[in-house]
Amino acid sequence: MIENSFNRRAFLKVLGWGGATVALSGCGNTSVEDGKEFVTSYVQTADYIIPSIGTYFNSTCAQCDAGCGIMGRVREGRVLKLEGNPKSSINNGKMCGLGQAGVQAHYNPDRIREPLLRNGDKGEAITWEKALGLINEKVGGVGAENIAFLTGGVSGHVKVLLKNYLDALGSGHHYVYEAVAPSIMRAANKRAYGVEMPRLRLDKAKVILSFGADFLGSWISPVHFSQQYARFRKADNGERGVLVQVESKMTLTGANADRWLAIRPGTEGILALGLINALAAAGLSVPGDVAAVVKEYTTDRVSKDTGVSVEHIGKLAALLKGRSPSLIIAGSAAEGYAHGSQNAAAIALLNQVLGNVGKTVEGSFSMPFPQMTPSAGSRQALQVLNDNMLQDKVKVLFSYGANPVFTAPASMKLKESLKKVPFKVAFAHYMDETAVEADLVLPLNSALEDWGTVMPEYIAEGAQLNIRQPLMEKLHPGTLGMGDMLLALLKQRRPDEYKGYEDFYSYLRNAMVSNKGALGGANADDDTFWEAALSHGMVKLAGSPVNISSHISANGLVVPAPFVEDSAYPLHLIPAVSASLRDGRNANEPWLQESPDPLTTIVWDSWVEMHPKTAAKLGIVEGDIVEVASKSGSIKAQVYVFTGIHPDVISVPLGYGHEAMGRYAKGVGVNAFKILDPVFDKETGELAMHETRVKVSKAGQRVIIVKDEGPAGGNQMGRKIAVRMSSDKVNLSKEV
Amino acid sequence: MYCFLRLSVLLVGLIFSASSYAANAVQPLTTADDLGPKVEQPIEFPHDRHAGDAAKGGMQINCMYCHTYARRSIVAGIPPLQKCIGCHQSIESVRETPRIKKLFEYWEAKKAVPWKKVHDLPDFVRFNHERHIQRFVFAQNKPVQEACGYCHGDVKTMTVARRQKPLSMGWCVSCHQKDHPVDATSTKTTHGPNDCWQCHK
Ligand code: SF4
Numbered sequence: 001m002i003e004n005s006f007n008r009r010a011f012l013k014v015l016g017w018g019g020a021t022v023a024l025s026g027c028g029n030t031s032v033e034d035g036k037e038f039v040t041s042y043v044q045t046a047d048y049i050i051p052s053i054g055t056y057f058n059s060t061c062a063q064c065d066a067g068c069g070i071m072g073r074v075r076e077g078r079v080l081k082l083e084g085n086p087k088s089s090i091n092n093g094k095m096c097g098l099g100q101a102g103v104q105a106h107y108n109p110d111r112i113r114e115p116l117l118r119n120g121d122k123g124e125a126i127t128w129e130k131a132l133g134l135i136n137e138k139v140g141g142v143g144a145e146n147i148a149f150l151t152g153g154v155s156g157h158v159k160v161l162l163k164n165y166l167d168a169l170g171s172g173h174h175y176v177y178e179a180v181a182p183s184i185m186r187a188a189n190k191r192a193y194g195v196e197m198p199r200l201r202l203d204k205a206k207v208i209l210s211f212g213a214d215f216l217g218s219w220i221s222p223v224h225f226s227q228q229y230a231r232f233r234k235a236d237n238g239e240r241g242v243l244v245q246v247e248s249k250m251t252l253t254g255a256n257a258d259r260w261l262a263i264r265p266g267t268e269g270i271l272a273l274g275l276i277n278a279l280a281a282a283g284l285s286v287p288g289d290v291a292a293v294v295k296e297y298t299t300d301r302v303s304k305d306t307g308v309s310v311e312h313i314g315k316l317a318a319l320l321k322g323r324s325p326s327l328i329i330a331g332s333a334a335e336g337y338a339h340g341s342q343n344a345a346a347i348a349l350l351n352q353v354l355g356n357v358g359k360t361v362e363g364s365f366s367m368p369f370p371q372m373t374p375s376a377g378s379r380q381a382l383q384v385l386n387d388n389m390l391q392d393k394v395k396v397l398f399s400y401g402a403n404p405v406f407t408a409p410a411s412m413k414l415k416e417s418l419k420k421v422p423f424k425v426a427f428a429h430y431m432d433e434t435a436v437e438a439d440l441v442l443p444l445n446s447a448l449e450d451w452g453t454v455m456p457e458y459i460a461e462g463a464q465l466n467i468r469q470p471l472m473e474k475l476h477p478g479t480l481g482m483g484d485m486l487l488a489l490l491k492q493r494r495p496d497e498y499k500g501y502e503d504f505y506s507y508l509r510n511a512m513v514s515n516k517g518a519l520g521g522a523n524a525d526d527d528t529f530w531e532a533a534l535s536h537g538m539v540k541l542a543g544s545p546v547n548i549s550s551h552i553s554a555n556g557l558v559v560p561a562p563f564v565e566d567s568a569y570p571l572h573l574i575p576a577v578s579a580s581l582r583d584g585r586n587a588n589e590p591w592l593q594e595s596p597d598p599l600t601t602i603v604w605d606s607w608v609e610m611h612p613k614t615a616a617k618l619g620i621v622e623g624d625i626v627e628v629a630s631k632s633g634s635i636k637a638q639v640y641v642f643t644g645i646h647p648d649v650i651s652v653p654l655g656y657g658h659e660a661m662g663r664y665a666k667g668v669g670v671n672a673f674k675i676l677d678p679v680f681d682k683e684t685g686e687l688a689m690h691e692t693r694v695k696v697s698k699a700g701q702r703v704i705i706v707k708d709e710g711p712a713g714g715n716q717m718g719r720k721i722a723v724r725m726s727s728d729k730v731n732l733s734k735e736v
Numbered sequence: 737m738y739c740f741l742r743l744s745v746l747l748v749g750l751i752f753s754a755s756s757y758a759a760n761a762v763q764p765l766t767t768a769d770d771l772g773p774k775v776e777q778p779i780e781f782p783h784d785r786h787a788g789d790a791a792k793g794g795m796q797i798n799c800m801y802c803h804t805y806a807r808r809s810i811v812a813g814i815p816p817l818q819k820c821i822g823c824h825q826s827i828e829s830v831r832e833t834p835r836i837k838k839l840f841e842y843w844e845a846k847k848a849v850p851w852k853k854v855h856d857l858p859d860f861v862r863f864n865h866e867r868h869i870q871r872f873v874f875a876q877n878k879p880v881q882e883a884c885g886y887c888h889g890d891v892k893t894m895t896v897a898r899r900q901k902p903l904s905m906g907w908c909v910s911c912h913q914k915d916h917p918v919d920a921t922s923t924k925t926t927h928g929p930n931d932c933w934q935c936h937k
Binding site: 033034035036037038039040041042043044045050051052053 | 772773774775776805808809810811813814815816817818842843846847848849850851852853854855856899
């Protein structure tokens with residue numbers, strides 16, 4: 001065939017000519033652009049700006065709420081790479097992969113570039129004057145009680161302006177919503193220690209027992225905790241700390257632990273009480289009322305309930321008794337149940353009994369400017385807003401920093417509720433699921449071209465106010481910062497008060513400079529103070545220490561018996577919060593999609609993690625597409641068989657499965673938020689994220705999973721690497 | 737039939753390659769006398785007036801006064817507009833000439849002058865100005881115009897600069913192979929580096 005129609009020789013001849021041109025354009029001087037390319041030059045510049053040499057400017061990471069300080073390398077007016085700011089006590093010059101991807105949020109091709117007004121199914125570009133005028137008209141036309149502002153966690157001066165705007169409107173309806181927020185932990189900490197966010201001293205502990213807190217991956221302030229963890233592992237006195245992780249699905253932290261214990265989902269509190277009982281039996285002094293509560297939690301019973309062997313409970317108790325201080329951490333895995341608050345209380349009680357409070361659980365600081373402290377987001381806020389929308393109480397809805405249409409469970413029917421709101425404004429970076437529903441979409445500056453201040457919720461060393469400043473000029477002239485928009489809106493309502501500020505920058509500078517005394521600049525003149533604040537990327541605050549209380553009491557502590565099996569929905573679903581995708585707000589940054597999940601090495605897709613035993617029982621192998629159905633809905637994804645999970649549990653990562661947002665996020669994977677059952681923590685009313693029960697059935701297809709991992713027990717150049725061994729073959733007698 | 741097909745395929749290929757060759761051939765790689773293409777600049781900058789000899793009406797300004805980055809960066813850079821204005825705002829005599837008027841228009845609009853590159857190297861070549869200036873001007877005490885001139889020619893006689901040398905690898909190597917004194921006073925000599933990675937990083 002080939003011989004006849006197009007022989008190899010003729011083909012080579014053609015290629016020869018083509019090849020010659022390739023060679024000419026590839027290797028000659030033709031890639032040289034003499035007289036074609038422009039040379040970057042400045043109009044005016046500082047002496048320290050030298051072409052081709054990077055200059056670093058400090059700012060604050062916006063990829064998660066930890067608020068790490070960053071330094072952006074800027075060259076020829078473009079920001080190229082981010083590093084950690086060594087002066088920030090949160091991250092001390094380090095960063096995480098999620099933070100690194102911040103440049104992709106900035107240069108993202110899918111950013112919205114001008115205000116868009118709904119016209120049928122389409123968004124029509126309008127001017128800022130028209131957009132702001134429209135808002136003025138709409139909010140003027142309804143009662144203040146019918147205006148609602150939905151935001152993610154906000155802090156700093158944007159929070160102040162937001163509050164002032166709401167005050168100016170006469171409405172107090174600010175709903176702070178975070179899809180994966182540690183709300184249950186805040187409440188439990190408040191009750192046990194008197195502060196919502198005590199400082200955890202991983203570095204001072206000799207043993208850490210973590211109940212599903214992924215502090216190295218995605219929990220609270222992972223970069224900070226990773227650094228403490230390094231000191232915990234390699235303490236100054238040479239004594240290596242021991243980490244035991246108890247959870248139903250292995251997290252990145254679990255994979256780093258000395259001993260990883262798979263626990264039956266929801267029984268974390270039982271184990272904590274069982275450990276108190278075992279410690280009391282081993283001679284630790286335990287107050288009488290606590291002893292009375294825990295005495296029925298005998299090791300045998302606890303082992304039966306939790307699935308953790310008697311031997312391991314014994315070893316764990318001995319370890320905690322022998323090495324003090326220890327640190328017990330309750331993470332979202334222990335708190336994601338209807339009895340999540342009780343689990344957290346039981347775990348806090350273990351901390352108290354062990355005498356860790358004041359040693360590894362320290363007090364915090366109260367901030368001098370309460371109006372700027374972060375507003376703690378919760379899932380409940382969305383529930384309340386949803387109810388109000390259903391009752392037609394919301395006529396104008398603003399949404400900023402949250403994507404509730406993506407993160408709300410399907411059972412909430414949020415999209416339908418939104419249809420009842422006549423005018424919806426979304427401040428957005430992308431046309432995400434919520435912006436698509438809006439009537440007016442206002443494009444935001446990226447975090448690398450915006451002004452602002454950020455006060456992190458978790459205070460690392462001392463209190464600090466982080467500065468966010470532009471690292472380069474705006475990429476798109478049609479975007480605005482949130483602060484600028486709020487200021488423009490405030491000028492409509494309170495012109496006298498705000499007309500003196502040309503833009504948010506001048507407001508911010510004035511607000512900071514006029515309070516310089518409290519911001520550590522009492523002796524500096526205005527310019528010096530401001531320049532120093534910008535160059536450091538933060539100001540240290542004199543926060544007054546808040547002491548921690550430790551009133552040990554088991555009063556009212558009832559941890560329910562383990563789940564009864566549900567034959568229709570036999571498996572528990574754990575929606576996993578991964579270190580890079582979190583709640584999915586950054587899913588349109590391709591680095592995050594292509595960096596392999598640390599445990600499964602899967603890229604660019606969702607997966608269903610399943611224990612080999614469960615898979616065998618269901619006749620499933622790796623790559624099978626399965627349907628995961630809960631009472632609230634179903635999703636389809638590929639199975640990944642993995643031993644780091646309890647056999648009663650399957651896990652699907654969150655953050656995938658966008659239906660909008662942009663080219664890198666849309667259509668990649670499935671959205672596990674959607675099938676969560678509406679079960680709530682009994683005390684706080686938060687969504688119990690781990691309560692969903694599911695059944696799994698094969699959907700018929702099988703795919704090859706795209707992942708970095710080679711075959712188990714694989715070899716490289718004939719040499720065996722990373723040999724896989726089952727844990728009963730390993731001699732652990734010397735270990736934990 | 738088959739033969740015909742074959743021929744047409746070949747012809748199409750030929751036309752394609754010939755036309756792409758023609759596109760590439762518009763700008764000769766190097767002219768016989770190594771001159772680069774004439775580059776049209778937004779403002780016809782007179783190098784001769786600024787750097788030329790006093791006898792010929794030049795100001796004899798040091799190259800590094802404007803191309804200040806050459807000694808501290810891999811690129812020589814174009815000075816910020818602010819630098820041009822810094823002098824020209826107090827040179828009344830030429831204030832109303834067309835070029836200077838244009839210059840001030842850019843300044844008032846706060847717009848950078850869109851200068852075109854005259855000396856460009858392929859992206860896989862990393863030439864470091866700083867190394868060369870430090871070596872020849874500061875270590876060997878060579879006159880600045882001579883040192884810059886090794887690669888840029890006698891710029892002080894030009895108006896808009898034009899590439900004078902081939903800037904090809906063989907041309908670079910021909911100089912790197914020569915013996916150069918290590919500093920102004922020493923009799924010790926050394927070659928320029930000839931490791932591939934010095935330039936191809
Ligand atoms: S932990 Fe959060 S704030 Fe810190 S670098 Fe990572 S993404 Fe940024």
